[in-house]
Amino acid sequence: MTQSENGNGLVLAEKYYSQYGSRARELKAAGRKVIGYLTALGPVEIMTAAGVVSLRLKGNVSEAITKGDAYMETIVCPFVRNVFDAAVKGRYDFLDGMVLPHQCDSIDRTDDVWSDTLKLPYWHFLNVPHVTDEPSVEFMKDILRIFIQTLEEFTGEKITDEAIARAVTAHNENRRFMRELYALRITDPPLISGAEMMKVLVAAMSLPVDESSALIKGVTDEIKHREMPPSTEQGRRIMLVGDQVDDVAIIEAIEGAGGRLVMDDLSIGSKMYWNDVDATPDPIQGIAERYLRKLKLPTTFVGTGNNYQETLEARFGHMKQYIEEFKVDGVILFVYKFCDPYGFEVPAIRNFIESAGTPVLYLEDEYSISTLARLKTRIEAFLEMIA
Amino acid sequence: MAEGKKPRSLATQAAAKIAKFVRGNMSATLKAKEEGKKVAYAYINDGQDEIMRAMDIVPAWGESFAGVCAAKRDAEKYLQKAEADNFSRSLCTYATCTIGFDMWREELGGQTPPDAPWGGMARPDMIIGSAQQLCDPRFKWPQATQHYLQDVPVFVGNMYYPPWDPNRNHHEQEAIYVKYAKAELLELVRFCEKHTGKKMDWDRLAGLVDLTEKTWNLFIDTYELRKAIPTPMDTGDAMNTMVPITFNLATQDAYDYYKDLNDELILKNEKKQGVIENEKYRLLWGAGLPSWFALGDFQYFNDKGAVFPAEVTYRNAEKIERLDLPATNDPLERIAWRWVRFWTHWYDKARKRPGSSPKVERIIEYIEDYKCDGVVFHSAFSCRSWHAGIIHQAEILRKVYGDIPILIMEGDIVDISSYNEVDTHNRIDAFIETVDAYKRKGN
Ligand code: SF4
Numbered sequence: 001m002t003q004s005e006n007g008n009g010l011v012l013a014e015k016y017y018s019q020y021g022s023r024a025r026e027l028k029a030a031g032r033k034v035i036g037y038l039t040a041l042g043p044v045e046i047m048t049a050a051g052v053v054s055l056r057l058k059g060n061v062s063e064a065i066t067k068g069d070a071y072m073e074t075i076v077c078p079f080v081r082n083v084f085d086a087a088v089k090g091r092y093d094f095l096d097g098m099v100l101p102h103q104c105d106s107i108d109r110t111d112d113v114w115s116d117t118l119k120l121p122y123w124h125f126l127n128v129p130h131v132t133d134e135p136s137v138e139f140m141k142d143i144l145r146i147f148i149q150t151l152e153e154f155t156g157e158k159i160t161d162e163a164i165a166r167a168v169t170a171h172n173e174n175r176r177f178m179r180e181l182y183a184l185r186i187t188d189p190p191l192i193s194g195a196e197m198m199k200v201l202v203a204a205m206s207l208p209v210d211e212s213s214a215l216i217k218g219v220t221d222e223i224k225h226r227e228m229p230p231s232t233e234q235g236r237r238i239m240l241v242g243d244q245v246d247d248v249a250i251i252e253a254i255e256g257a258g259g260r261l262v263m264d265d266l267s268i269g270s271k272m273y274w275n276d277v278d279a280t281p282d283p284i285q286g287i288a289e290r291y292l293r294k295l296k297l298p299t300t301f302v303g304t305g306n307n308y309q310e311t312l313e314a315r316f317g318h319m320k321q322y323i324e325e326f327k328v329d330g331v332i333l334f335v336y337k338f339c340d341p342y343g344f345e346v347p348a349i350r351n352f353i354e355s356a357g358t359p360v361l362y363l364e365d366e367y368s369i370s371t372l373a374r375l376k377t378r379i380e381a382f383l384e385m386i387a
Numbered sequence: 388m389a390e391g392k393k394p395r396s397l398a399t400q401a402a403a404k405i406a407k408f409v410r411g412n413m414s415a416t417l418k419a420k421e422e423g424k425k426v427a428y429a430y431i432n433d434g435q436d437e438i439m440r441a442m443d444i445v446p447a448w449g450e451s452f453a454g455v456c457a458a459k460r461d462a463e464k465y466l467q468k469a470e471a472d473n474f475s476r477s478l479c480t481y482a483t484c485t486i487g488f489d490m491w492r493e494e495l496g497g498q499t500p501p502d503a504p505w506g507g508m509a510r511p512d513m514i515i516g517s518a519q520q521l522c523d524p525r526f527k528w529p530q531a532t533q534h535y536l537q538d539v540p541v542f543v544g545n546m547y548y549p550p551w552d553p554n555r556n557h558h559e560q561e562a563i564y565v566k567y568a569k570a571e572l573l574e575l576v577r578f579c580e581k582h583t584g585k586k587m588d589w590d591r592l593a594g595l596v597d598l599t600e601k602t603w604n605l606f607i608d609t610y611e612l613r614k615a616i617p618t619p620m621d622t623g624d625a626m627n628t629m630v631p632i633t634f635n636l637a638t639q640d641a642y643d644y645y646k647d648l649n650d651e652l653i654l655k656n657e658k659k660q661g662v663i664e665n666e667k668y669r670l671l672w673g674a675g676l677p678s679w680f681a682l683g684d685f686q687y688f689n690d691k692g693a694v695f696p697a698e699v700t701y702r703n704a705e706k707i708e709r710l711d712l713p714a715t716n717d718p719l720e721r722i723a724w725r726w727v728r729f730w731t732h733w734y735d736k737a738r739k740r741p742g743s744s745p746k747v748e749r750i751i752e753y754i755e756d757y758k759c760d761g762v763v764f765h766s767a768f769s770c771r772s773w774h775a776g777i778i779h780q781a782e783i784l785r786k787v788y789g790d791i792p793i794l795i796m797e798g799d800i801v802d803i804s805s806y807n808e809v810d811t812h813n814r815i816d817a818f819i820e821t822v823d824a825y826k827r828k829g830n
């Protein structure tokens with residue numbers, strides 16, 4: 001069906017970006033079950049194999065929190081609060097259930113606030129460990145099996161190893177397509193703007209994997225055949241680092257000030273797409289290893305180096321590679337207030353990147369455009385500084 | 388030292404001995420360095436006490452250090468130090484306070500910063516954390532500390548427990564959790580062996596597990612003496628008497644301390660000697676770490692005729708028989724079972740009361756056992772672990788238990804900038820009026 005194959009990829013991305021979740025809503029109306037989930041730790045392969053539509057949840061940075069605060073403290077990270085507020089207001093009223101992976105305290109400590117308030121037919125807290133050693137991989141496999149069992153009970157269908165293996169292939173392919181699209185950002189100027197890319201990333205996480213892949217392929221084809229890149233002006237090449245930044249507002253602030261967002265290390269961006277699941281005889285092994293060891297999230301403790309420098313390389317080395325490959329001039333580290341996992345590593349990341357010669361701007365903010373004016377000034381000053 | 392604050396007058400002699408205890412713990416780290424013993428930065432309730440003690444590793448507790456700085460109203464200089472290197476003010480202030488101290492000591496080439504409370508903590512030989520299901524700082528804090536103490540090896544283990552889900556029987560998952568916790572404890576043993584150059588003495592470890600279980604039992608027996616009317620000890624004291632069970636678990640000193648406290652409370656009960664002369668209202672401290680710089684607020688409650696015979700905070704122990712632990716001789720497995728069951732042992736009860744939750748069941752149990760007329764929560768902005776979800780607990784409590792007066796106070800553990808004494812006292816006044824009306828209604 002996909003229009004994207006007919007050269008309308010960006011239009012379709014815009015549609016799914018601005019009407020977030022609309023495709024899942026349609027599929028629900030057509031009789032499919034829809035499971036919402038939070039964060040990059042949602043094991044999409046298993047949900048795909050279960051035959052449910054998985055929808056990664058986002059909030060709306062333009063919308064003030066009006067209902068959620070009656071149930072959830074303001075010391076919870078603003079992203080989680082905003083998504084919760086959206087859910088309470090009925091924006092996701094078509095969900096059959098949700099999966100909350102144990103990403104951080106803001107999620108772990110609010111699990112029952114979510115479940116008791118939303119009262120969805122299916123609920124699961126996936127207790128992902130924060131450590132990556134061998135016993136943790138074994139444990140991760142165990143909790144993935146529990147997750148599978150609960151999904152089977154919910155759908156009434158067995159999730160076979162074959163179905164999981166097929167889903168692994170489909171999601172790996174999806175990631176490969178996205179990496180191919182990212183590669184179009186390497187040129188100067190990049191063939192796709194940061195704002196366009198954000199819309200594709202957001203749209204992609206709202207679709208079943210086959211439709212997501214078709215969308216990405218469609219956008220890639222379209223971009224490749226573009227006569228003119230979005231802007232021929234030279235601009236400082238920026239990489240954005242953070243957790244779930246899922247709106248164009250901050251990117252427009254960067255690009256509006258003459259910067260070019262050419263790469264990210266975001267949890268809806270490269271963190272998601274850079275690492276595949278290995279096809280292992282027991283497909284759960286590969287899935288456990290990817291989510292625990294390959295996803296470079298600050299919520300997993302990595303202590304594998306023989307010394308501190310090696311440990312830093314294991315944690316942040318990929319960022320240096322991105323800087324080189326995407327010819328990044330400056331890094332913006334964007335962290336939400338009350339986020340301990342990201343917040344505690346700001347000095348380390350900053351030091352690591354700056355000591356390799358790339359300047360870093362650290363911004364702490366809300367998940368809201370209300371404070372954007374203040375940030376814009378700092379972004380402009382940063383871009384001027386690195387000009 | 389910053390502006391002083393008159394300390395709260397303590398009801399028990401045992402609580403008055405705590406300053407010495409805390410000071411002793413801190414100076415033990417400095418002394419250990421002189422004696423060539425290994426010092427580890429450690430974090431409370433991680434289930435790692437017996438292993439560290441069995442390996443003669445002296446723990447240096449960041450939470451204690453930060454708490455002392457806060458109680459002396461002298462944490463700001465450390466918080467600012469951390470903030471200057473981009474640690475947000477919204478992060479756990481126990482961690483940022485301690486990291487600020489570490490940063491400063493490194494700048495001084497390893498010398499303790501001037502005016503550090505009670506001589507400060509020693510520079511550690513290792514950092515032992517746990518990404519257990521208590522909070523993110525438990526594994527981010529060690530990692531962030533290593534940024535300043537780069538030569539110091541870090542271990543982070545894990546110890547989870549089955550999540551609460553009213554529709555699932557958590558007992559089916561316990562074995563997975565215990566297996567994992569035990570494996571992680573073994574990883575810790577290997578780490579300690581590597582960095583001390585000593586082998587674990589497994590018999591000694593088993594003896595320390597016995598001692599810990601005995602201490603948990605005695606601690607609960609002692610605290611249950613507070614059920615008496617009038618109560619002989621309240622939460623204001625418990626914020627002191629928690630020190631041995633929290634920071635000195637698996638030591639004879641901790642056991643002996645509760646023996647003394649037990650004797651003291653029995654005596655007080657015999658004499659019907661309460662915390663205050665005319666006990667009018669009995670309150671439960673339902674959740675939340677206290678504002679260490681404002682412990683005097685407990686006195687304020689006392690002055691209004693209110694006492695706290697029980698609290699959830701720092702009561703991280705239970706009578707062993709209530710945990711119904713499976714028999715095993717493996718000390719690591721015993722530690723794993725004890726903690727997994729501690730965190731989950733209100734689940735079965737909660738499942739029996741539709742709409743309830745384990746945290747609320749625990750609150751209800753204390754309200755009933757300790758005959759409380761109201762519940763006070765404290766919401767500290769820099770710690771999500773204990774403080775996110777309090778509104779929800781209060782809501783469930785109202786729904787499943789009834790309309791008991793509830794006060795949610797807001798502040799922080801260390802960061803005094805969030806605190807306003809006048810506002811706090813006004814809120815307490817209004818709450819006491821509500822409790823009074825509630826009691827008059829015959830509840
Ligand atoms: S931004 Fe931080 S606190 Fe919020 S969900 Fe992500 S990791 Fe958790």
Ligand code: SF4
Pocket residue numbers: 450479480481482521522523524525676769770771772773800
């Ligand atoms: S439990 Fe709270 S106060 Fe304690 S270390 Fe964790 S975040 Fe900090």
